[in-house]
Amino acid sequence: MxxxxxxxxxxxxxxxxxxxxxxxxxxxxxxxxxxxxxxxxxxxxxxxxxxxxxxxxxxxxxxxxxxxxxxxxxxxxxxxxxxxxxxxxxxxxxxxxxxxxxxxxxxxxxxxxxxxxxxxxKDSEYEDLLKECEHILESLNASDEELLLFEPYIINGMKRSDLEQHFGISAKELTNIKKRLDRKIPIIQKHLKEQRK
Structure with missing residues (x-):
């Protein structure tokens, strides 16, 4: 375009x-x-x-x-x-x-x-991969919270107590967000593999 x-x-x-x-x-x-x-x-x-x-x-x-x-x-x-x-x-x-x-x-x-x-x-390769993952998440209708927490929670493995403090999201809601993200991870992996063929 x-x-x-x-x-x-x-x-x-x-x-x-x-x-x-x-x-x-x-x-x-x-x-x-x-x-x-x-x-x-x-x-x-x-x-x-x-x-x-x-x-x-x-x-x-x-x-x-x-x-x-x-x-x-x-x-x-x-x-x-x-x-x-x-x-x-x-x-x-x-x-x-x-x-x-x-x-x-x-x-x-x-x-x-x-x-x-x-x-x-962080190097540019990391940033490019993160952006790809975020685009895939958006195509899967991920919520704002899922997009916001994908990097700290899933990639960086940040502790829930730290996430609660940083983002003001309750432990219960963090658990729900992680469950939703976990269901999307196999789809993200599949998309990334297809893009690299």
């Missing part, structure tokens, strides 16, 4: 949808998601109170919101993301990556972040 054929929302559609999704519940979910992504992608143990070199979680989210509000800003590609919330999460990932890369480059990639953990970004 060429850029001319892409289904890109108008500025008004994007702003209207942005206003619609920015509920307190969604904001809290993005707050937890940002902390998790800083940990899973960059190995950063984020200090919520003090932030990171002047950046707080709220700043990552605010920059993402602002990126859609500029007249020449981010676009909503409806063909890739029929649900604008997923476009927002994709944009938030991009903002996190851009800010952290910039800050680490300022420090010549030698700056120790917290607790003597050095910068370590």
């Amino acid at each position: 060429t850029s001319q054929e892409r289904d890109i929302a108008s500025y008004k559609e994007t702003v209207d949808e942005l206003q619609k999704i920015l509920t307190e519940a969604f904001y809290q979910r993005m707050f937890k998601y940002t902390i998790f992504r800083l940990s899973s992608k960059f190995n950063i143990k984020f200090d919520v109170q003090n932030g990171l070199r002047g950046f707080k979680v709220e700043d990552f989210i605010s920059e993402t919101i602002a990126s859609f509000l500029k007249s020449d800003g981010r676009k909503w590609y409806k063909d890739d993301f029929p649900d604008f919330r997923k476009q927002f999460i994709s944009a938030l990932d991009s903002i996190i990556h851009k800010i952290i890369k910039k800050e680490l480059q300022k420090s010549n990639l030698t700056w120790q972040i917290l607790d003597n953990d050095k910068y370590e970004e």
